[in-house]
Amino acid sequence: MRENVKKMYDFLLERSFRERRSDKIIDITDLVEGKSEYETQVIRLREMLKNEGTLIYDGDIFGFNRTIKNLPKYNCKDGKKSHTDSTGNITVNFKGAIEKGFDSIIDFCKEKLNTELAESSVNYYNTVIEMLTIVLDFCDRYRDYAKSVGNETLYNALCQIPHGKATCLYEACLLQKIILYMQRLLAHSHTTLGRFDQYMYDYYKMDKEKGLSDEDLLEIIELYFISLNLDTDIYHGVQQGDNGQSMVLGGFDLEGNSMFNELSKLVMEASLELTLIDPKINLRVGKNTPDWLYEYATKLTKKGLGFPQYCNDDIVVPGLTKLGYKKEDVVNYTVAACWEYIIPNCSMDVPNIDTFNFPLVVNNALHAHLKEAESFEALMEFVDKEIRQEVNVIIERHKSNWHNRVYAAPLLSIFVDGCIEQGKDLSEFGAKYNCFGCHGAGIANGADALAAVKKLVYENKEITKDELLNALNSNFEGCEELRNKLLNCSKMGNNDDYVDELGSKIMESFSSEMNGRDNGYGGFWRAGTGSAMEYIWSARKCPATADGKKAGEAYGSSFSPAITTKLNGPLSVIQSFTKFDMTKIINGGPLTMEVHDTVFRNEEGEKKVAALVKAFVHLGGHQLQINSINRERLLDAQKHPENYPNLVVRVWGWSGYFCELDLEYQNHVIRRTEFSV
Amino acid sequence: MAKITGNVFSIEEFSTFDGPGIRETVFLKGCPLKCMWCHNPEGQSFESMVVRSPNGCLNCGACLKKGEEITGKSCLVKESIAVCPRNLVRICGEVKTAEELVSIISKNITILNASGGGVTFSGGEPLSQHKFLLECLKLLKDKTNRAIQTTGYTSESVFREVLSECDFVLYDLKLMDNDKHKYYVGGSNENILRNYSILASSGKDFITRIPLIPTVNDTAENIEATAKFMNKNKVSKVEILPYNKMAGGKYKLIGKEYKPEFDGNIEPNPHKDIFEKYGIEVKVL
Incomplete structure (x- = not known):
């Protein structure tokens, strides 16, 4: 430095x-x-x-x-x-503005x-x-x-x-900073940085031709990144750190050529050196991503910032294309503030307009139909029906909701293709795409509940229907033995087809009912695997469930095992969560795994973590967040926050300072699955 | 004929320090030795046991009461598992056939192999269940890289037989002085040193490891003797595992107390210079 x-x-x-x-x-x-x-x-x-x-x-x-x-x-x-x-959570066309002035x-x-x-x-x-x-x-x-x-x-x-117009990388960054600064003043929060390494690449090359060295350019990038962190404490967000300053690097073009360039590498280098929350790095990878890149990215994971988050082009690109986006737009895909895949430059999608609450819907189906369902297959038909019904309720709920979510945003629309050309604001559908995305929270908890019912009620007949329903109604008061039986059933995350297939079934019901449906505004619906803050918020609304979860207890974050699941280990987890065809449920939402920081003790350990990420990508996973975490350090930070002002953890889609999080989130981070040697 | 079974107390899927690549490490239950610093105390006995995690325990006594109902004395029994309101009681040590164990491992073999990794049998002392171990190793032959992590505390014939069925060995050398070895490790080091020589001349891929315990085996005297011995066996690489203060972490789980006679707060000294004098490259993990 x-x-x-x-x-x-x-x-x-x-x-x-x-x-x-x-x-x-x-x-x-x-x-x-x-x-x-x-x-x-x-x-x-x-x-x-x-x-x-x-x-x-x-x-x-x-x-x-x-x-x-x-x-x-x-x-x-x-x-x-x-x-x-506020209107936001999109990636605008910075390049257009930078090139024009x-x-x-x-x-x-x-x-x-x-x-x-x-x-x-x-x-x-x-x-x-x-x-x-x-x-x-x-x-x-x-x-x-x-x-x-x-x-x-x-x-x-x-x-x-x-x-x-900008004439060098420094001016291009400054112009971007001005755009972001102005947007924040109008609460256009979560406007992300998008494919910085792509739209800034020409300026990088220009400067190199002018004789600047990579070290000179690294200096500019580092100063820029520091500048992006100066005011993050007053940015609008659910919790501090949730500010949308995320960036997407690498990826492949339509012909499958890697787009990871010298600037992408320089950005990662800057991030490694600075160890700052912003910008949060997303790395687009695929089957042709070389080992060295996974290994280099793992060095960043080791820093404990909770990124890079990996997105698999081999799954995301076909998935988004199937939904109805043009392939030439999809190939440019970026990530919204957390993980929702969005099309940059030309879309006003609202990818987080609602959340499908899997555990609650499954639970409602159980309460309504368990008694009448004579076989588990019959029960699953009811579950399928209930899921589809709930999807329709959600779609209906937002049929006239556009103007409650997308407010006039002239200053933002200037930078979105189509608005200026047509003289139409984003709120008036100036953008090419105006779609809605729906999170899918607690998929694992939902599947686990069904697996427990299948095993204990229908197959082994260890629990009667009444016993189960009564236990759920009483929030397991006095039913510890019954609850333990539920807790010790097959759980998603252990590579057991018994429960994983049920996970696939409920995902199929949800996504096939929702995907591509008209949202009433010329856009379509997209189903996803994310939870955002809903793994806590939706969970609060959920009573006791048949996986053994008590009322109000949190779900696994996004597309992850339930918090209480005793896991075999990360190899089982990545296999469990890649069984479903993920191109079908592609609104975004990562599998989240914590790896104890002792795993990274040496370069050999780093390589093994990199190999794990690669395995996930090759298995067809769509998105992965892998965190380096030391439980002892977190516990100590809870006791002595004064000693840890710079301890950063990834909370859901974003990273935040641990000591500034609410206790509830702190505890959740601590409780999250952790694999160590 | 009854199938050979083994007792497995843990399977770790993503072990990063037990050999090349991603390792799936299988911990076989039971050890004839009793290292004072043992960090897997639940692996010492050869029998399955019921254990209770101390974290989050409400001390409600439901588990012990169940034991009393069944055996007449306050203790943990299999039936205690179901009654714990926090689901903290579990069985440590499951009896499996070699086929069962191999079928569990098989689910991960593609990923293990893709990373250049494989399976490592650890313990306890895996050679103590050598019949079961051999069966597993044979079933895994040509399917993945097979490693064992061992103290080498066994007969020459057992050692040679197992050695012929594995691809990689992680071999512990703890103390050269036999009296001290007997005191701290709980057995003689004669067969350990003999088997080490067999390993060193076998042509097998292996790594020597020393768990470095402050004041016990990090003395210049012991390191000198170890280096000399390794040098005699033409070994030029060693991995040092400095004592981990977390070693005592699992004793409460099995209802025991961790009482080492050395001071774990002292930073152990790896004496790199001594190893280097004998041309041995040191890697501290």
């Missing part, structure tokens, strides 16, 4: 600068009262930037640091939208206004021009400020961008 980078790095870790931000509340209720959505967006941006100061830290070449913690507030009496409404976007809008247009488009273009002008004015203020404090680097760059 170069000295100037080290200086910024230490400055970041020291964190005291965060205390200097203002707590000021900007109330704009009066200003936005009675205004249209577009006007409200303009006011939000203008009032925020009026109040935001220019702030460049010592040695900082990116600036655009927050001086005010809170975004403008408004609570309209008519019950209209509020300041917390904002002046040319304004020119384009002006030209459009000279043509015959619908009134809505006139409003749209005027709004875009107004907002970009506010942004440019602010950037000009920054430029002048940079000059006044003698920051020549930033000053020179701001003379070029964002008015004009």
Whole structure:
């Protein structure tokens, strides 16, 4: 790490600068009262930037640091939208903006206004021009400020961008930072960084031709990444760390050629050196991924940041194509804030609009039909029916829900293909794709419950139907023996076809009913294996279930074994969770595994972890998160948080500082499956 | 004829320090020795036993009460498993036929082989169940890489027979002084040293390992003797496993107390220089 980078790095870790931000509340209720959505967006941006100061830290070449913690507030009496409404969780087309600069976007809008247009488009273009002008004015203020404090680097760059196009990697990163900064001010949270190594590659090559070395470029990337971490504590998210600054590296093109390039490697190198939460790295892999890349990526896993998260092109690409996306778009796929596969540049998909609660649906089916089902096969027919019914309830629920989820977002839509061209905001379907995705939480718990019923009630007849239902109704009070029997049945994760086939069955019912269904907005539905925070939230709503889980207890996170399952080990786990054809359930949601950090003690251990990841990919798994975790360290951190300010763990789709998590999440991380030597 | 069975107390699928590649390590129950620092105390006895995990135990006594009902004295019995409200009681040590064990391993063989790995039989002392071990090794021949992790504490004939059926050996050398060996390890080192020489001249792929215990075998004297002995057997590589303070972690599980007579807080000294003097390359794990 170069000295100037080290200086910024230490400055970041020291964190005291965060205390200097203002707590000021900007109330704009009066200003936005009675205004249209577009006007409200303009006011939000203008009032925020009026109040935001220019702030460049010592040695900082990116600036655009927050001086005010809170975004403008408004609570309209008519019950209209509020300041917390946000449109996001997409990957915009950074490349388009970086190649053009904002002046040319304004020119384009002006030209459009000279043509015959619908009134809505006139409003749209005027709004875009107004907002970009506010942004440019602010950037000009920054430029002048940079000059006044003698920051020549930033000053020179701001003379070029964002008015004009970027001419080098540094300017391209800075322009991206400005876009992200502005979007955050309008609560467009979770706009991810996408395929940074692809759209920045031309700038990397340009700089190399100009004579810059990889070390010079690494310095820029590292300073940029540090800059992305400065204000993460005030970003909007469910928990701190859940901010969407994720990045996707590598992958294969339509002909199957690897797209992992020198820049991809440099990004990983920067991440390895910095060990910072952001950006979170996703690595696209496939059957032709070389061993060295898995091994290099494992070095990153070893750092304990919870990434890279692996996505398997061999499964994701055909899966998304089957759903209805164009192959040339699919090949560019990225990952949303957590793990949902999304199409960058041209989509306004809402991949997390709802959650299918597997344990609850299975449980409801048991309560309703166990008595009448004379055979297990008959019971499974009821389960299938209930699952399909619930899918339809979900689809119906969101038939008129678009505008409750996708609010006017002119500043965001500028960077999404199709919006500017058509004069249509994202909320007005300016994007090419407008699909809905549904998580599937607790698949393993659902399958485990069915396996226990099959074994104990129907095959062995050890438990009567009434005994089971009574035990469930009483949350196993006084039924410890019965509960132990349930707990000791076959569980997903142990490579036992007995239960894994039931998992496949319920996934089939869910996905075949949901996939491709019209969402009412020209888009289609996509079924997935993720849970997000739902492994805790949905679980709270779930009573005791036949896998032995007590009421309210958490499910396994995303596509993972139930928390209480006694596992044979990771080889069984990866086989259990790759039996179903994962191209059929491809909204996203990883298998999550914790590997004790002692496994990584030496290079040999690293290679073996890499081999495990490779095996998962070759078995047809779609997504894998593998974490290095030391239980003792986590327990100690709970007791002495003051000693662990920088301990990072992956919580669901994102990484966070362990000590800043709610106790419930901390405990969950500790309880998660852990494999060690 | 009755099928040969063995007692297995654990199978670890992703063992990363028991040989090349990803290893599936099978722990065979029972050991004729009794190392003072043994970190698998549940593997010492040859019989299956009922154990209770201390973490999360409510001390409700339901498990012991069940034992009292059945045997008349307060103890853990098989039936205790079902009554524990936290499901913390389990059987340690399952009797399996060689076919059963091999069919479990077979489920993972493709992955093991793809990583350049295989199966490692550990223990306890796997040679103590040599008939069962041999049967398993034969069934796995040409299917995967077969390793054993052993103290070598057995007769010459058993050792030679097993050696002929495995592809890789992890061999422990603990103490060169026989009196000390008897005291700390619980048996003579004569056959251990003899079998080591057989191994070294067999042409088999193997690695020598020393669990390094502070003040017990990390003395310059013992390291010198070990290095000299290895050198005599033309061995030029050794792996050192420094004492792990977690060693006592499982004693509570079997209702015993861990009482080593050495101070586990002292950092053991691997005396690399002495090994190097004898041309032996040291790798500390």
